[in-house]
Amino acid sequence: MVTLRQTFRLYPTASQKNKLFYARSLHQLLYNACLAHRRYEWKVNRKSVGYLDQQNILPAYKDCWPEYKGLYSTSLQGTVKRVDLAYNSFLKGLRKFPRFKSIRDYSGWTYPSTSGWKVNSNGKHGTLVLNDLKIQIRMRGKAKHWGKPTTLTVVYKPRLNQWFASITVKVDVPEPKYGSESDLNYESVVAYDLGTQTAITTFDGSEFNEIKNQRFTRALEPLLKTAGKDKRRKRAPNRKQRVKPSSRWKKANKRESQIKRKIGNQRKDWQHVLMQSLMGETPKTALHRKVTSDLSSRYDIGVTEKLNTKGMTRKAKKGSKRKNQKVGLNKSILDVGFGSLNKMLSYKIELKGGIVLYLPTKQLKPSQRCPKCGKIHKHWANLSNRYHVCDQCGFRLSRDKTSAMVMYNAALGNQPGYGNDLDKRGFPSSTSKTSKHTGSMKQLGKMKRQKSRSSDGSAETPSLYRAG
Template sequence: MATKRITFRLYPNKKQANQLHQWRKLHCLLYNACIANRKTQYKQFGHSVDYFEQQNCLPEFKKVWEEYKPLGSQALQATIKRVDFAFQRFFKLKSGYPKFKASRRYKGWTYPSPSGWSIESSGHHGHLTLNNLGKIQIRGKARDWGIPNSCTIIYKQEKWYASTTVACDTTRPTTDIGAIGLDFGVNHAIATSNEELIDNPRFLKQSQEKIKQLSKKSRRKRAPNKKKTKAFRRWLKARKAVSKIQSKVARQRQDWQHQISSKIVSDNSLIATEKLNLKGMTRKAKG
């Protein structure tokens, strides 16, 4: 059995969408409260708060803040665990000190086990049911389907998604054609051992001029600032147009990657790659 992650697009109605936004905001407030609690306890009392201490406070927390009751205990625990993970990375010097998140930048929350949600699908479209919310239509296609284990609700580019992990038996293409070696670059995306060069389609470059024009328009509009000045509708409209193009570029890039990887896997029984620091290679945009 293998574990695979499958992402479906959600289509909530207006009432459900408003409730999802409210739940996302509540998870964001909990995330920020956990960071503030750790910070205050250490600064004032020299006490390091851990995950279990904050988790054990949830029953009393929900008695005071009753709006958190419909969200489910395990989903709230997962948000607290997310804070703990951020601090563990900080202690291991892998990232900076965890920061507070604005609600508009907080993407979503997780159900870490099959509790509080269920999915009716065979891997091809279907419905997602969330406790205290109801049934939501989903669209998406999975190559392999099995038993759902966890679900993450995500909001990005003004669209809702459900990313689920499933335990399944994988279907592998059978081929004995041969072996291939791959080398990754910047000027060319992939160079194969068969002397084939696969060029980078550079979808962003194709849309760069349009993004520049729209970004220039948004800079002329009134934007929100730290003094809580409300943004003009024209600014929001311009930013939405930029976000729409960037989302399209991301989908084009992802689709191209899936097509290339599927072709390589179906044509070869053995694939070898060199261990490279791709982030370091692309930093100066030179191969």
């Protein structure tokens, strides 16, 4: 069972729109009220208010403001929960202190369970029924995978002036093909290396496949820069000083957001093209032709290294000599969108009963190891070394291909210098309970079984389907 998010566009009638806007404003006011309540209790009484405290006073709140009686109670709880989540991520140091939200920044509300709403669709166009607002809205869109709808978030995008239904669905995953070691089919393994020059290099034991990074962000970047400059020259709004934006500023602002959207869409398209070729299909060269085919492919097992894109894209320290270099690297990494690519890959392979292995980069050192004799060459790690020649066995190959090959070998337990002694080296193995990702193919069977259990009910949200 995999949980995926699917987004549909809503087409409410004029009167339905009024109801939606009204509900949104009520949820926004509730959000701010919860926030004010927490702040006040802390400031005056030094008392911290939790989610349950607020949930328990919701009935009293509704008695005071009867307009909330028309809204579904779990959706109100969902809004209270949003405040709780904002506080929690603040306490973890992930976000700033939660602020009061203006209606402009308030996107919508959530129905956290299956009750209170109904979707009449089998993954294609249909209608959405909201019980509390007593409306049935026309809905358009097409889900790539459809299953049992579990939660609904109603989203309004002010810039587009459009409404969306973001629905999480539980999709059945076929029985894992690899129940035991003897089931493993070595022909369906593909190792892939994500790089900055070549976006992706794959190796399936006999064949390499390289896909170049398109770098569209770079093509559009000058346009975005000019648009931003253009905008800065116009009179911007300032709510504190009650300055309204000039109509020229609005126009420039619109132009800028159009370019931003375009960059985002291009990146998404590119990821689809990448995915397609990764799964052994012929990639369509026209970037804007959307990938629609289902991924019944020749590979069931993907192998890659554990990437720390967060660390890789971190800003260089102030005054660092590597600053410019780092900026360039960051841009290419973000162009490809490594994180979401990895996510897309793993859920697509999982959807057809396959699996993705993440090899431990630090121990395996795929970018420094010779695939033939296993010797570690420290200077290979330098990004400017594009072509590798082994001084021990004479093996020669380009950088990205070498890494893909090392990872392929390691997954099959055939990599010299790394090979089968994973347990001795203290890597997570299938026998240790904490193991999530293992290194070797032999540990695959058990790992898959663990994985299918743990992925049950998790609300993984592939960015592919995130609205916008």
